[in-house]
Amino acid sequence: MKEELLNSIERKLYNPMEEKLNIVMGENPRFEKIKRKRNQVKMACVNCQRSCKKCANVRPCSRCIQKGIANTCFDIERKPRRAGIKRGPYKKRRNWKLEILALVCTQLLEHEENII
Numbered sequence: 001m002k003e004e005l006l007n008s009i010e011r012k013l014y015n016p017m018e019e020k021l022n023i024v025m026g027e028n029p030r031f032e033k034i035k036r037k038r039n040q041v042k043m044a045c046v047n048c049q050r051s052c053k054k055c056a057n058v059r060p061c062s063r064c065i066q067k068g069i070a071n072t073c074f075d076i077e078r079k080p081r082r083a084g085i086k087r088g089p090y091k092k093r094r095n096w097k098l099e100i101l102a103l104v105c106t107q108l109l110e111h112e113e114n115i116i
Contacts, residue, residue: 045073 041048041055047064048055055061060073 043075043078046076047073049076 043057044053044055045059045061045064047067047069048061053063055063059075060070064070064073
């Protein structure tokens with residue numbers, strides 16, 4: 001009886017895409033903790049924004065209608081995003097690695113030409 005219950009639960013939870021991902025990724029430990037990126041709402045009404053809740057693009061949104069505050073459901077202009085923020089030295093490191101790689105490649109090519 002327990003096994004039948006477990007089998008029925010497993011069948012309900014079966015996801016063919018997940019199986020394909022497991023086959024492609026194999027037993028690689030890098031892929032064990034993959035988290036899906038959650039969809040963020042582009043524009044939320046004032047009430048949903050204050051409550052940090054999901055909001056539909058329709059006004060009044062379903063959450064405000066449900067709470068009985070549809071008359072206060074509107075959008076406000078958000079702060080503009082600052083442009084040109086430095087995010088660390090990773091770009092410099094990447095350029096440095098590319099320069100070393102280019103140097104090694106040219107040396108290998110020169111070495112091959114000398115052999116031939």
